[in-house]
Amino acid sequence: MIEQSLFLIKPNAVMQGHVGHIISMLEDHGFSILKMKLFRFDEELSRIFYAEHIGKEFFNRLQSFMCSGDTVALLLEREDAIHHLRELNGDVLPEKRQPGTIRALYGAGITENGVHSSDSLDSAKREIEVIFGA
Ligand code: CDP
Ligand code: MG
Numbered sequence: 001m002i003e004q005s006l007f008l009i010k011p012n013a014v015m016q017g018h019v020g021h022i023i024s025m026l027e028d029h030g031f032s033i034l035k036m037k038l039f040r041f042d043e044e045l046s047r048i049f050y051a052e053h054i055g056k057e058f059f060n061r062l063q064s065f066m067c068s069g070d071t072v073a074l075l076l077e078r079e080d081a082i083h084h085l086r087e088l089n090g091d092v093l094p095e096k097r098q099p100g101t102i103r104a105l106y107g108a109g110i111t112e113n114g115v116h117s118s119d120s121l122d123s124a125k126r127e128i129e130v131i132f133g134a
């Protein structure tokens with residue numbers, strides 16, 4: 001099924017100059033870019049975007065990281081996009097990241113892991129609306 005997913009290049013990867021290479025990887029894997037923008041999360045937007053994590057021990061760390069610099073957001077489309085992007089990103093845990101995944105290349109730890117992508121069709125719909133509007 002052709003799917004859409006919300007993809008973020010997080011502040012550590014933007015600051016370190018990896019935007020171009022990450023977008024090349026997405027294009028090489030057959031993703032079409034339908035929308036793209038550069039912006040900065042603030043406290044309110046990060047609470048909305050990461051609402052499912054409010055109250056967890058890492059939430060404040062995640063929030064201050066996401067607000068620490070610019071983020072690049074892309075609306076991506078491809079066959080089976082959600083699954084393929086999660087595979088290309090790599091695991092949230094550094095020790096589980098497969099070599100060659102974006103997080104293995106550009107993730108500095110658990111929190112500063114370089115990229116985000118939606119984890120389901122429902123999340124994608126919600127996240128696309130939050131970042132790009134309805
Ligand atoms: O991003 P992903 O869906 O793979 O992981 P998540 O479990 O939904 O967590 C969202 C984000 O919170 C992660 O990408 C990390 O940046 C951060 N996180 C963290 O700082 N510490 C954890 N123990 C788990 C997640
Ligand atoms: Mg998640």
